[in-house]
Structures are given as structure tokens and as C-alpha cells.
Amino acid sequence: MSIGKYVTNPGVIGAAAGALSTARRTQSMRRDWRRLLVWGVWLAGLALAIATVAMQEQDTEYEVEHEAAKQAEKRRKKQR
Template sequence: MAIGKYLTSPAVLGAALGAVGTARRAGGMPRDWRRFIVWGVWLGGLALAVASVAMQDQDQEFEVEKKSR
């Protein structure tokens, strides 16, 4: 796996830049469990973006295999 495909993916870049908005939102919140929920949702979105980039090669192989049948 090349790290370049993660760094150039719009999904990963958008999710990573979402940390700015999340930090602004969490900064104005009281220090309780809701702050952890906000960061958890952001982290989940970032994980989904990274997973989607990781699965792109398998998706392309599946499409090629499906067309060859």
C-alpha cells in the first residue's frame, strides 16, 4: 500500500480537514462526555474514508472479474 493514495484522496483530505471544525465545535462545549462523542464521530468518519481508499483496489479487481464472466 502506497501512502500517496491516502494523501491525495479527497475523502481522506476532507475528513482530516474536518478536524478543524470539530476542534472549534468541541472548544465551545462543556467538558463532559458529549465532547468525546463529537471527536468519536469525527474519528469514525476519518476511519471510513481511509477504509474506502484501502478497498478501492479490491473493488476494481471485483469489477474486472465480474465483467470477464
């Protein structure tokens, strides 16, 4: 597993950069549960971006297999 695909992905970069705006936003907030909630939402967004990159390879494999199955079905129908 290469870390380069995560570092260069625009979704992950954008989610990580969101830490700056989240930090600015929470700096002026009171120190209560809402501040933790804002950071939790940011963390969830970052986790989704990372998971998306991790699943891209599987998605590509599925698309290739699905296309091959469609072609095989067309060939079977044509032979009948």
C-alpha cells in the same frame, strides 16, 4: 502499500480537514461525554474514508472479474 493514495484522496483530505471544524465546535462545549462523542464521530468518519481508499483496489479487481464472468456467460449462451 503507498501512502500517497491516501494523502491525495479528496475523501481523506476532507475528513482530516474536518478536525479543524470539530476542534472549533468542541472548544466551546463543556468537558463531558458529549465532547468525546463528537470526536468519536469525527474519528469514525476518518476511519471510513481511509478504509474506502484501502478497498478501492479490491473493488476494481472485483469489477474486472465480474465483467469477465459476464462475457464468458454470453459466449457460453451464444455457443448453445
